Each structure stands twice: as C-alpha cells, then as structure tokens.
Amino acid sequence: xxxxRLEGVSKVFGDNKPVISSLDLTINDGExxxxxxxxxxxxxxxxxxxxxxxETSEGNILIGGVRVNEMSASERNVAMVFQxxxxxxxxxxxxxxxxxxxxxxxKKEERIARVAETAKICGLEDLLNRRPAQLSxxxxxxxxxxxxxxxxxxxxxxxxxxxxxxxxxxxQIRTEISDLQxxxxxxxxFVTHDQVEAMTMADRVAVLIDGVLQQVGTPKDLYESPINSxxxxxxxxxxxxxxxxxxxxxxxxxxxxxxxxxxxxxxxSINERILNRELIVGLRPEDLDLGSPNLQGLSxxxxxxxxxxxxxxxxxxxxxxxxxxxxxxxxxxxxxGQDLVExxxxxxxxxxxxxxxxxxxxxxxxxxxxxxxxxxLHLFEPESGMxxxxxxxxx
Amino acid sequence: MKxxxxxxxxxxxxxxxxxxxxxxxxxxxxxxxxxxxxxxxxYYMLYLSFSARGKEFAFPPTVIPKPFVVGNIVQxxxxxxxxxxxxxxxxxxxxGLATIGALxxxxxxxxxxxxxxxxxxxxxxxxxxxxxxxPFVVTLIxxxxxxxxxxxxxxxTPLILPVWFGGSPYGIFLMRQFFMxxxxxxxxxxxxxxxxxxxxxxxxxxxxxxxVLVALGMLHFAYFWNDLLGPLIYAQKQDSKVLTQGIIxxxxxxxxxxxNLFMMASLLMILPVAIVFLILQRxxxxxxxxxxxxxx
Numbered sequence: 001x002x003x004x005r006l007e008g009v010s011k012v013f014g015d016n017k018p019v020i021s022s023l024d025l026t027i028n029d030g031e032x033x034x035x036x037x038x039x040x041x042x043x044x045x046x047x048x049x050x051x052x053x054x055e056t057s058e059g060n061i062l063i064g065g066v067r068v069n070e071m072s073a074s075e076r077n078v079a080m081v082f083q084x085x086x087x088x089x090x091x092x093x094x095x096x097x098x099x100x101x102x103x104x105x106x107k108k109e110e111r112i113a114r115v116a117e118t119a120k121i122c123g124l125e126d127l128l129n130r131r132p133a134q135l136s137x138x139x140x141x142x143x144x145x146x147x148x149x150x151x152x153x154x155x156x157x158x159x160x161x162x163x164x165x166x167x168x169x170x171x172q173i174r175t176e177i178s179d180l181q182x183x184x185x186x187x188x189x190f191v192t193h194d195q196v197e198a199m200t201m202a203d204r205v206a207v208l209i210d211g212v213l214q215q216v217g218t219p220k221d222l223y224e225s226p227i228n229s230x231x232x233x234x235x236x237x238x239x240x241x242x243x244x245x246x247x248x249x250x251x252x253x254x255x256x257x258x259x260x261x262x263x264x265x266x267x268x269s270i271n272e273r274i275l276n277r278e279l280i281v282g283l284r285p286e287d288l289d290l291g292s293p294n295l296q297g298l299s300x301x302x303x304x305x306x307x308x309x310x311x312x313x314x315x316x317x318x319x320x321x322x323x324x325x326x327x328x329x330x331x332x333x334x335x336x337g338q339d340l341v342e343x344x345x346x347x348x349x350x351x352x353x354x355x356x357x358x359x360x361x362x363x364x365x366x367x368x369x370x371x372x373x374x375x376x377l378h379l380f381e382p383e384s385g386m387x388x389x390x391x392x393x394x395x
Numbered sequence: 396m397k398x399x400x401x402x403x404x405x406x407x408x409x410x411x412x413x414x415x416x417x418x419x420x421x422x423x424x425x426x427x428x429x430x431x432x433x434x435x436x437x438y439y440m441l442y443l444s445f446s447a448r449g450k451e452f453a454f455p456p457t458v459i460p461k462p463f464v465v466g467n468i469v470q471x472x473x474x475x476x477x478x479x480x481x482x483x484x485x486x487x488x489x490x491g492l493a494t495i496g497a498l499x500x501x502x503x504x505x506x507x508x509x510x511x512x513x514x515x516x517x518x519x520x521x522x523x524x525x526x527x528x529x530p531f532v533v534t535l536i537x538x539x540x541x542x543x544x545x546x547x548x549x550x551x552t553p554l555i556l557p558v559w560f561g562g563s564p565y566g567i568f569l570m571r572q573f574f575m576x577x578x579x580x581x582x583x584x585x586x587x588x589x590x591x592x593x594x595x596x597x598x599x600x601x602x603x604x605x606x607v608l609v610a611l612g613m614l615h616f617a618y619f620w621n622d623l624l625g626p627l628i629y630a631q632k633q634d635s636k637v638l639t640q641g642i643i644x645x646x647x648x649x650x651x652x653x654x655n656l657f658m659m660a661s662l663l664m665i666l667p668v669a670i671v672f673l674i675l676q677r678x679x680x681x682x683x684x685x686x687x688x689x690x691x
Contacts, residue, residue, distance in 0.1 A: 053583050074589040086580035090602040099598075100588035147584075 002064030002154040009059035034202035042211040079148030080157040087132040094128040122146040229385040282378030285354035297370035443658035471659035474645040482641030490619035497562035505570025526564040606681035
C-alpha cells in the first residue's frame with residue numbers, strides 16, 4: 001500500500017470557475033480517508049483525478065512518493081469501486097474479477113489461485129459462475145470490491161459505494177468494508193455525502209464544500225471542534241442548531257441573549273474578549289433539553305416530533321432571529337444547520353432537541369428549550385463563520 | 396325470462412365500457428384488414444409458385460392451385476437457361492461479406508462517436524447523420540467512375556469494399572446510440588483494469604451489443620441479399636451474377652415469362668432470410684429496444 005499526496009491540486013472545466021482549487025491533502029499509508037461534502041462539491045472529481053480518469057489542471061498527485069500526473073489510469077495501480085459498481089454484465093463473477101489479470105497476461109494457474117483467494121476474502125466462492133444480473137445489491141458490491149482487491153493495488157478508491165443499497169444492507173456492507181480495510185491494511189479513499197458513513201468508517205474525514213477543503217481531522221475532531229460554522233452544520237445528524245446571539249454575564253451566570261431578547265443559561269467559561277459580541281452560536285441537539293416554563297431558556301412551540309425508539313427528536317419553533325452568515329462565502333448547501341421557516345412574515349428558527357427514549361409530547365405544546373449542564377458551546381465569527389478560537393489562531 | 400331481462404338495468408350505449416368495447420372491435424377489424432393487405436401478396440406468391448405452367452391466372456381462381464406442382468421447387472433451382480446455384484453462392488458471398496464489413500466498421504465508428512473525444516467529432520457526426528437523407532442513387536455514378544479509375548468496376552468487389560469503410564450512416568447512428576446507453580463507468584472500470592479503447596470495444600462493449608448487432612445484421616443482410624441495382628451495374632460477368640439477377644435472366648428475359656418458376660425462385664430466395672428472422676426475431680426486437688429507437 002502507499003501514501004497519496006495531493007499538492008496544490010486544481011481542476012477547471014473549460015473557462016469556468018475551478019471545481020477544485022489548490023487542494024493540499026495527504027492520505028497516509030493504510031488509512032481510510034473519507035471525502036465528504038454536499039452534491040457537486042468536487043469530491044468525486046478528486047477521486048477521478050487520483051485514479052487518472054480526469055486530468056489535473058494544476059498541482060501534483062503523488063502515490064507512494066511518485067508523481068503520477070502523466071501516468072495512465074492502469075499504470076497508477078489504483079483500484080476503484082464505482083457508485084453503480086460498473087460490473088461487466090455479460091461476464092460471470094469469475095471473469096469480472098479475473099479481467100485485470102487476463103489483460104496483464106498473468107499465467108492461468110496464478111489467476112485461478114488469486115481468484116479463489118479473493119473470492120474467499122469477499123465471500124463469493126459460491127457465486128463465481130453467476131452473472132451480475134443474478135446477484136443482489138450487496139453481492140454486486142462485494143464483486144466490485146473483489147475486482148479491486150485482486151489487482152493488489154496501491155490505493156483503493158471508493159465512489160459512494162453504499163448509496164445504491166438499502167439501509168439495512170448499507171450498515172452491513174459498511175462494517176464489511178471497514179473490516180476488509182483493516183485486514184488488508186489498505187489505503188482507501190472513500191467518497192460519500194452521508195456523514196454517518198464517513199464518521200463510522202473513516203480514520204480521518206476531509207470536509208469539502210464548493211471545491212474548497214474546509215477541514216481534515218478525525219471524526220471526533222470534526223464533531224467537537226469544527227473549524228467553521230459550515231463544517232459544524234455539515235457534520236452531525238441531526239444538525240447543530242445555529243443562531244445569532246451574544247454571550248453575557250449576569251449575576252455570575254453565563255447567558256446567551258438572542259436577537260429577540262430571550263436568554264439561555266449556559267454553564268461554561270468564556271474568554272472576556274468575546275463577551276457581549278454579536279456571534280453565531282452553535283448548540284448540538286443532544287446538548288439541549290426541554291424544561292419547565294419557569295426556567296430561563298428559549299420559549300417556543302413544538303413544530304414536529306420524530307420518535308426514533310432510543311431517542312426522540314423534537315423540533316421547536318423559536319422566534320430568535322436569523323443567523324448572520326457571511327452570505328458571499330457560503331453556499332446554500334452549507335447552511336444546513338439552520339432550519340428557518342417563515343410564519344406570519346416572521347422568521348422562525350426551528351431548533352432540534354434530542355431527548356432520550358420515548359416522550360409524551362404533542363405538536364403545538366409550549367415548551368422552553370434549555371441547555372444541559374454538560375452542554376458544549378460552539379461560537380463562530382458572524383462575518384467569516386470561523387470558529388472563535390480557530391479564527392484567532394489563524395490571524 | 397323476458398320479465399327478468401326487462402328488470403335488468405339497460406346498458407348505456409355511451410357508457411365508457413361500451414365505447415371501449417366498440418373501440419377494441421374497430422381496432423381488431425382494422426388489424427385484420429391490414430393483415431390481409433400484408434398477407435395477400437405473400438399468399439398470391441405461394442399460389443403462383445405451386446401453379447402449373449399456363450394455369451397461373453386460371454379463372455375462376457381456386458384457393459389452392461390445381462394441379463399443385465411441388466416439382467416447381469427443383470425446376471426453379473435448375474433454371475430455365477442456367478442453374479441458380481452459382482447465383483445463390485454469389486449472393487451469399489456478397490450479402491455475407493458486406494454484412495460482416497458493415498457491422499464491424501459501423502461498430503467501430505459508432506464507438507468512436509460515442510466514446511472517444513477528438514477534434515471535429517461533432518462535425519463528422521453531423522455529416523454522418525446528414526448522409527441519412529442522401530439518396531443512394533446520388534452517389535451511383537461518381538462511385539462507378541471512381542471504381543472504373545481503379546479498374547475495379549467489374550465483379551462484386553465494388554459492392555463489398557465500400558461497406559468495409561464505415562457501413563451505412565443508419566448503422567453508425569444505431570451503434571452510437573447503443574454505446575451511449577451503456578454507462579460510461581463501465582469503460583472507466585475497463586480502463587483501470589488495463590484495457591485501452593480497442594480492448595474496451597471488443598471485450599466489454601461488443602458482447603453487450605449482440606442484440607443490436609443481430610438486428611442490424613439482419614437488416615443489412617436482407618438489403619444486400621435483395622439488392623438488384625448494385626449487381627446490375629457491377630456484376631456483369633456471368634460468374635459474378637447474384638440471385639436477383641439470376642432469377643430475372645432465367646425467368647423474365649423472354650416475351651412470355653415463366654411466372655410460376657419466377658415466383659418459386661423468388662420464394663426460395665426470401666426463405667433463408669425469413670427463416671433466420673423467425674429464429675432471431677426476439678433478439679431483433681431487443682436490439683431496437685436497447686438502441687432506444689424502438690417502440691414498445
């Protein structure tokens with residue numbers, strides 16, 4: 001296996017705006033890296049550039065320390081699993097797996113042995129004589145993986161390989177791919193728009209928005225310390241609650257005062273410099289609770305309840321003012337965290353509260369949203385959207 | 396019983412159910428009419444084929460010819476003046492080689508238009524599609540003069556050779572449409588597996604194109620098999636004449652054509668194509684469905 005390094009890589013189609021601009025990213029040897037971002041952010045283009053299926057407009061791609069920009073797709077020795085698996089429909093599973101070896105003129109005995117070994121790894125021994133049309137979605141996915149494995153490539157590239165599977169199978173295959181990656185100690189780059197896949201499978205996650213790499217880190221880093229409000233809103237399901245507010249100190253208590261004047265008490269220590277400043281405040285749904293009306297919190301009405309068994313998601317409509325993003329720098333897709341709805345001409349911010357177990361609540365109930373004792377507060381600059389601590393470091 | 400019938404609700408003639416029944420009856424009647432129009436000439440051909448000499452147009456006509464002459468089959472193959480076997484062999488050579496050439500080159504050109512990126516691709520494809528409306532006769536004389544320049548204007552070569560350089564615009568268009576319907580990721584997967592464009596075409600795409608190739612091959616074969624104009628221009632020598640020419644010269648060249656043998660020879664001529672069509676008709680229909688050009 002090998003390390004993959006992208007140095008200042010850009011991709012431009014025609015005379016248009018770059019799809020990828022000056023990307024620097026290193027995928028370590030034996031690491032499973034997830035590229036995540038909304039549709040059209042350029043993550044598949046990155047994968048295709050690494051594979052040699054798309055040309056690089058600028059920058060260098062290095063696999064195992066060797067520049068591969070001018071190498072053809074087959075010379076790079078990378079394997080790719082496509083979203084639709086791209087199996088050859090007229091060939092049996094055996095021939096599908098075997099083709100790369102046949103084209104490389106590998107001896108028949110060796111080919112037979114390697115097909116058997118790969119089929120065993122992927123659990124395909126009984127399916128070798130079937131055609132793709134005779135396989136289920138999960139089996140096809142395994143054939144696509146087997147086709148990649150048999151070549152013993154330096155890097156595995158997976159382009160949304162689970163998106164064509166149903167929810168149950170997706171969970172199963174997710175585990176299988178993770179297991180396989182660990183067993184083979186393979187360098188894998190995994191493209192997905194599903195953050196659950198990225199968070200559960202990847203060693204590290206790279207968040208890409210509009211062709212710009214926002215943050216690279218472990219799933220824990222991204223979730224707990226997002227570099228900006230865009231990453232904060234993209235990572236986490238259900239998404240983080242973002243709203244405009246000021247952090248104030250009142251009689252020894254820390255309060256978040258919203259644009260509409262409501263106060264939310266929070267237990268945290270805050271740097272004096274950011275007190276009383278207009279900021280973007282972020283609170284994860286699991287850091288919130290519903291309290292009795294006499295508590296200091298944000299009052300609102302329940303707009304929607306989603307009981308999920310182990311937990312209940314409660315959507316509370318609050319009149320607390322629109323979030324002030326720097327509109328020019330962030331696309332509509334990146335504002336996932338705020339769920340604004342218009343009611344009687346006023347903008348209502350829909351807060352999501354994650355409560356454990358089943359709850360006997362009704363839509364339309366008046367409630368007060370409070371922050372838990374253990375709540376972790378995320379603060380972002382209103383103009384740039386950068387995390388307060390991060391933005392200070394970078395300046 | 397009468398009283399019971401009267402008590403039943405009367406069905407409205409204008410109700411949707413009634414009009415649907417009438418509509419379906421009209422459709423069936425029209426289908427019958429069309430079927431009769433289509434079948435009648437074939438029936439008449441069969442009738443004439445088994446009629447005795449001089450009794451082809453007997454009046455009043457009978458449903459089955461009397462006498463029913465099976466010996467016309469052997470007689471037609473022997474020919475009036477020359478046997479038809481050499482013509483049959485020439486037809487098979489012409490139609491077979493031309494069909495193979497057409498399929499091979501149409502696939503390659505279709506693949507190039509569908510998958511390869513090269514300068515002038517769109518213009519060239521536009522010209523190819525434009526050729527669809529070009530009548531065959533327009534190029535007849537220039538082509539003849541061209542082959543005459545090369546001293547090749549005699550025999551079957553001028554009929555077969557051009558087909559090996561691109562086939563027909565229709566075939567190119569059909570193959571291109573089919574290749575475009577195959578997901579591009581299949582090509583990319585083949586590329587990663589180490590296949591270049593040539594191997595991608597032959598190992599990956601062509602086997603998938605089998606139904607389209609069957610459909611197109613049958614259309615081509617039928618066209619070349621039935622071709623008369625081309626052989627009349629180029630296949631002047633006796634040893635290169637094809638079946639269509641053989642039939643005409645044998646049975647139609649004198650003042651009183653032998654209608655029964657002429658029809659029998661024609662029947663024998665369309666038989667191989669018809670049999671192949673009947674065997675492959677499912678593939679034939681699939682081909683048009685896959686290429687996105689067919690109906691339901």
